[in-house]
Amino acid sequence: MSELQQPSQPPVFDDVEACVDAVLEKTGNRVVLGLPLGIGKANHFANALYARAEKNPEISLTIYTALTLERPSGSSDVERRFVQPLLDRLYADYQDLAYNQARRKGLLPDNVEVSEFFMQPGSFLKNPSAQQSYVSANYTHVPRDLLDRGVNVVGQMVSPAPDESGDFSLSSNPDLTLPVLELAKERDYGPILLVGEVNPHLPFIGGDARLPATRFDFLLEGDTFAQPIFAAPNPPVRLTEYALAFHIAGLIPDGGTLQVGIGALGDAICHVLALRHTHNADYRDILQSLHLDKDDVYCRMPLALEPFEHGLYGASEMVPEGFLHLRKTGVLKREVYPDVALQKLIAQGKLNGEVNEQTLIALHEAGRIDCPLTESDTEFLQSMGIVDPGYSWRGHRFLDEHGELEECDLHSSKGRQKLLGRCAGQRIKGATWLHGGFYLGSNAMYQAFRDMPEEEMAGLNMTAIDFINELQKDRDLKIAQRQHARFVNSAMMVTLNGAVISDGLENAQVISGVGGQYNFVAQAHELPGGRSVIALASTRVSGGETRSNIVWEYPHCTIPRHLRDMVVTEYGAVDLRGKSDRDVIAAMLAITDSRFQQELLEKAKSAGKIESDYVIPEPFCNNTPARLDAIFEQGHRLTLLPYFPLGTDLTEEEAQLAVALKGLKARSRKVWKLWPLLRKGVGIWKTRDGSEERIHRCLKRMDYENTDSFEHRLSAYLVAGALDHCVDGRRPLIGLKP
Structure with a gap:
């Protein structure tokens, strides 16, 4: 490409109003704005664009987004007393999104529409504007839906590169931006203006999230936009969540793949997995006590008890803070590679990630490289750090750094050693220990990203959500990488026949959204050895009354019963895959709180779904909080179970x-x-x-x-x-x- 054909640098604004002028000059008065979910939104740009539409009814503004964060508020005097100092300390400089405040009060102008596909859980119950404009969609379908809606602007917070490259990182949110831009290119869709709001407080993360400045149409840069990142303090973990976490940790095999979400349960799972590795005797003691006197007839999967020799690999749409904890404790250490043949050899134990002669031999025997090497073979091997970069391809010979031609044959040890050169004994390049779609967490988490050494950061790849959540693209590679996958997702309720309710209530009020839950459940059924793990507390307190989260029926579901797999409560784990309705009901009763077992059993009997003389086995009739408390209170067990296992931003x-x-x-x-x-x-x-x-x-x-x-x-x-x-x-x- 000639110099005249090189992409031009985007205009840079320090005045958000001038940027809005430039955008409207390109789009006209019809703007469909895509904003990333969570912390990646370009808040200043979005607010200025919204204010412009609020003043000018000729502007039609549609905002399509998810998980709009806002500073906490208290609904009572007690809550306000707790929250106000937090606002002063953690959120003093955070700029709330104006459209969110307007729709909360029912004040959105007629020319502005806000649609979310995932709402901050429980934040918009009984809010007509938010409930009516909610879009129920799988996470991976959102790029398609955005294009169908006519998206013409994407506004994203980005981080500047710490080097002289001038690049920027999508950092927390490449999840939807990357596939939207790719799909638009595939469809020859037309221009989508990419507006980057530069914030040096946002951690710079490379890999797929790194983009050159030329990929942006406009940049906002200056002190105005350098604001602290929205922090989500870790919630306290109850013993119920710890009981769930122990049962789940017992299902996760060494050498496997892990996905978990944000929240108390995710924190508990990561803490317990770390205990399994660093305090194995205590982990075994508690897990086996939870299983004491209970026959594993409903889940014949052997308990995973050993420390992590091979470790886990993370493939999670949401990167929780607990994954950084697992990395530090040596649990999240299994690495995957971006080449199918190489990854299969690693998975089969034929290679261990070290560059040596066996690396070349195994790749040749697998048919990945030829002998003599082709030009493409050479490019591949050098990109993976296997062949010395000082050589350039010339037929079946290599030109060394002194300009001398020398024969190099894979069949001879001398030839292989010459090919390896300075790469011998090094690690194969391109290893990834975590693929993620977006992250959200505490200030400590953001600082951990900022402080992460370069070589450690190289193994973290924030990328497109379709890579994480589905198998359609690069299917063979993903199957090779995602060994023994365990996708852990939370639910609000599960019916006795295994249907899962996670996103809304019986009156159609939306709590949150489908998000990626359906994606992961479907993926688990397709992956060899993969399992979906649905986790929920067996009860909840509503209006001061304890109610069962295992229910006989519910008007709608998030995951239909034909995709039932594994379900876990604080009383145990059951395997529902491939089971008859009768056996599913018997299994679900075994992990139901005993205060509700008989009522549910009678409903199953009345419907003819279980034999009329069925009796719940006696070992499963003591599913009570008192029993769990007694287990955890033995010895020093409680000292291992902190309220905030990952730390907290709170005093x-x-x-x-x-x-x-x-x-x-x-x-x-x-x-x-x-x-x-x-x-x-x-x-x-x-x-x-x-x-x-x-x-x-x-x-x-x-x-x-x-x-x-x-x-x-x-x-x-x-x-x-x-x-x-x-x-x-x-x-x-x-x-x-x-």
Whole structure:
């Protein structure tokens, strides 16, 4: 390409209004704006474009996105007291998205439409605007849907390269941007303006997420856009989540592939997998106690008990903070390669990732390279760091760095050694320990990315969501890479016949969205050795009443029963794949809370789906929280199960309050049921001898110490009682650093 044909550098603006002018000059008054999900949105650009449309009704603006984040707010006085200092400390400089605030209040103008395919869980219940404009779609179908909608602008936060290349990284969100641009090119779709909002606080991540400046149409750069990244503090982990995590960890084989999501359960799973590797005796002790006296008739998969010799490889749409924890503890260490033949040889144990003569021999025997080498063979081998870069191809001979021609034959040791040259003994290049689509987490997670050494970062590839979530492209490669895959996803409810409810309620109100859950379930059924693991707590507290999350029926489902696979509650794991309806029901009853087993059993009998004289086996009739508490309270087990196993952005007092307020929110609002907490709280309030100093520090953090209002004093009593009741002093707040 001649110099005149080289792509031009994009215009750079430090004024967002000028950038909006430039965009509208290209698009006209019809704008369909695609914004990444989570933290990758170009907030300043989106707000300026929205404000322009709000003022000018001739502009038609459609915003298509997902997971719009907003600063936390409190719906009660107690919650506001907890949240306000967090706003001041963690979110003081964060710019909320104006369209989100407008639709929350029902104030979106008629010329603006906001559609999301995944909403911040529970944040828009009973909000007509958000509920009516929700789009139910598989994650991997979103690029297609965006083009069908007529997307003509993508606004994304990007990170500048730390070198002199002038490149930028899509960093947290290559997930949809890459496939949208690729699909548009395949369809000869027409121009999509890519607007990059440059933020040096965003960690720079290379690999597929790295783009040259010429790929952008406009760039926003300057101090205005250099804002702290939205932080999502880790939630406290309950013992219920730890019980689930132990059962799930027992299903994950060494040498396998792992996908998990964000949240308390994901944190618990990663912590327990680390325990399996670093405190194996304790891990075995707890897991085997959870299985004590229970026949594994409903899940004949042997428990995975050993530490990780080969390690795990991560292939997860969402990169949770726990994966960095697993990397540091030596669990997430299995590496995969971008070549099918090479990957198969690695998986078969014929190669170990080290460059030596056997590398060349095995690749030749597998038919991946010829003898003599072809030009394409040479390019491949040099790109993987197998053949010395000082040689250039000349037929079946190589020109060494001194300009001398020398015969090099794969059949002789001398020829192979000459080919290897300085590469001998090195690691094969291109290894990846984690493929991810997007990330979201705490400030500590973002800092860990910024501090990650270059050689470590080279093994992390943030990439397109269709690579992660489906097998259609590069199928053979993905099958070779994703050995013994375990895709772990959470659910709200599961029916007794194995249908999964994860995204909405029976009245059609959307809680969150389908996201990638269906993708991973379908993928698990296609991958040899792959399994989908649906995890849920067996019960929930609603309106102060305990209800079962295992239900007889539900008006809709996210995953139909014909895709049922493995389901896990705190009481165990069951394998539903290929089972009859009768056997599925019997298995699901075995992991149901015992308070609800008989009612569900009677419904199954009435429907003729299980024999009328069926009796739940006695070992499965003690599925109670008390039994789990008794197991975890033995010996020093609780000391291994911190509330925040991955750390937290919260202060010590805030961490304790987060645990207490979570417990308080789950309790009944009826005063007579809260009386024990009130009575205890009154006693603590009156105690000024220093014995309850921990709780008084927390009350001071909530600004309760000087309150004289009866209503506020009553709240203070409840919070004090909850701090005493819910924060178990035997459990550490923060996990040990790996």
